[in-house]
Amino acid sequence: xxxxxxxxxxRYINPYFGGVLLGLLLLVTFFITGRGLGASGAxxxxxxxTVDKVAPVHAEESDFxxxxxxxxxxxxxxxxxxxxxxxxxxxxxxxxxxxxxxKLRVEKPPGVSNKTRLIFAGLGGILFGIGSQFxxxxxxxxxxxxxxxxxxxxxxxxxxMFGTGYVLAWFFRKLWI
Amino acid sequence: xxPLIPQGLIAGGWDFVIALLxxxxxxxxxxxxxxSSSRNIAGVFYGYNFVVLRVFFTAVLVCMVGLMYFHYMxxxxxxxxxxLPTFPQPMILGAVIMGFGFISAGFCPGTSYTAxxxxxxxxxxxxxxxxxxxxIFSEAFxxxxxxxxxxxxxxxxxxxxxxxxxxxxxxIFVIVALxxxxxxxxxxxxxxxxxxxxKFE
Numbered sequence: 417x418x419x420x421x422x423x424x425x426x427r428y429i430n431p432y433f434g435g436v437l438l439g440l441l442l443l444v445t446f447f448i449t450g451r452g453l454g455a456s457g458a459x460x461x462x463x464x465x466t467v468d469k470v471a472p473v474h475a476e477e478s479d480f481x482x483x484x485x486x487x488x489x490x491x492x493x494x495x496x497x498x499x500x501x502x503x504x505x506x507x508x509x510x511x512x513x514x515x516x517x518x519k520l521r522v523e524k525p526p527g528v529s530n531k532t533r534l535i536f537a538g539l540g541g542i543l544f545g546i547g548s549q550f551x552x553x554x555x556x557x558x559x560x561x562x563x564x565x566x567x568x569x570x571x572x573x574x575x576x577m578f579g580t581g582y583v584l585a586w587f588f589r590k591l592w593i
Numbered sequence: 594x595x596p597l598i599p600q601g602l603i604a605g606g607w608d609f610v611i612a613l614l615x616x617x618x619x620x621x622x623x624x625x626x627x628x629s630s631s632r633n634i635a636g637v638f639y640g641y642n643f644v645v646l647r648v649f650f651t652a653v654l655v656c657m658v659g660l661m662y663f664h665y666m667x668x669x670x671x672x673x674x675x676x677l678p679t680f681p682q683p684m685i686l687g688a689v690i691m692g693f694g695f696i697s698a699g700f701c702p703g704t705s706y707t708a709x710x711x712x713x714x715x716x717x718x719x720x721x722x723x724x725x726x727x728x729i730f731s732e733a734f735x736x737x738x739x740x741x742x743x744x745x746x747x748x749x750x751x752x753x754x755x756x757x758x759x760x761x762x763x764x765i766f767v768i769v770a771l772x773x774x775x776x777x778x779x780x781x782x783x784x785x786x787x788x789x790x791x792k793f794e
Contacts, residue, residue: 422792426627431647434626438648439655441618446660447668448603448611450596451675453619455703456723463727480734498609500706502616507710509617510624522714523631523794534718537631540698541705541719543690545726548702550687550741552677555701556619558684560649562677564656566750566759569679573688578637580692585638588696592635593788 427514442564449495452561455503456544456554457496460484464491528591536591551577595669624707630793631699631708631715638696640784643777650770657763676748683741698722713794 428434445453464484468475468491475481484491511517524533548554551573553562559577562570597603603611626648627633636642663669695701700708700719708716734741752759 435651506620507707541722543694547690
């Protein structure tokens with residue numbers, strides 16, 4: 417088996433096959449739950465839970481946190497949290513199967529330092545955290561599941577997210593090529 | 594018949610088991626398609642690798658066409674499907690902010706989870722940033738609460754917005770995707786001649 421996971425012969429499944437699998441999974445998810453898949457929601461539950469534990473009064477008074485807090489159970493007892501735990505397991509499973517589990521490492525082009533890569537990875541995370549709240553979901557919840565179920569808002573997020581990426585690509589090229 | 598859970602056809606206790614199983618499949622597909630690598634993902638913006646476009650577009654199409662057929666066969670009640678509501682102004686702002694995040698990090702939230710799963714420190718840092726970003730948003734929420742709810746169009750579909758049927762929307766998507774698959778394949782071939790080949794971590 418080819419062990420050289422390089423760009424011309426990647427050890428990944430065919431992207432169109434991957435796309436069909438992902439589309440079928442999304443369809444099954446809609447069929448079973450009536451909703452799509454998501455990713456950023458689990459971290460939101462973690463934020464709400466943390467704030468609710470550290471500063472319960474503050475959380476109750478907030479128009480935002482209070483939307484997600486009930487007396488019945490913790491905000492971590494949430495569909496998206498279990499789904500995202502599953503994503504970690506699924507990623508692990510695929511990594512084991514295709515031999516991609518290795519020691520902790522940072523992936524970056526040769527010309528980029530570890531420090532730069534991690535700063536921009538963190539910055540990107542912060543921006544995604546803020547943007548996904550305004551956008552009512554991230555690439556999974558809004559762009560993929562939203563557009564897949566014909567939501568106009570999902571399409572807006574899809575177009576403007578990738579559009580912005582293309583507009584900025586030239587300015588960020590040192591990070592990637 | 595479907596969707597099953599909203600119609601109470603599956604007992605409530607199974608919710609989280611189903612969530613876990615669907616999540617496992619989701620994570621597996623993302624990792625196996627190469628989304629645990631930020632360099633692989635970022636290729637879509639520089640023309641050396643359009644895997645994101647291929648996976649993403651194909652998945653959207655399969656779901657759209659599938660929902661249409663399920664509805665036609667009477668297997669699913671489309672009215673019970675959750676259509677993400679549309680708030681144009683805040684959603685455009687959010688998407689632009691996420692676009693910034695995407696080109697900075699080369700990850701989105703789902704892909705960063707799979708990157709963590711195979712041991713990438715940048716995946717962990719991204720997810721920590723995600724936590725911080727949502728925290729910042731939540732704390733600052735009162736400042737832009739009005740804007741957050743601006744322009745509510747409800748659960749409007751693409752077809753309803755354009756005044757055409759969603760079947761036609763699906764057809765247009767299929768055509769656009771086929772053209773995009775072909776054009777990006779041509780671009781990729783040309784760009785790859787100019788870059789130094791590299792290995793994915």
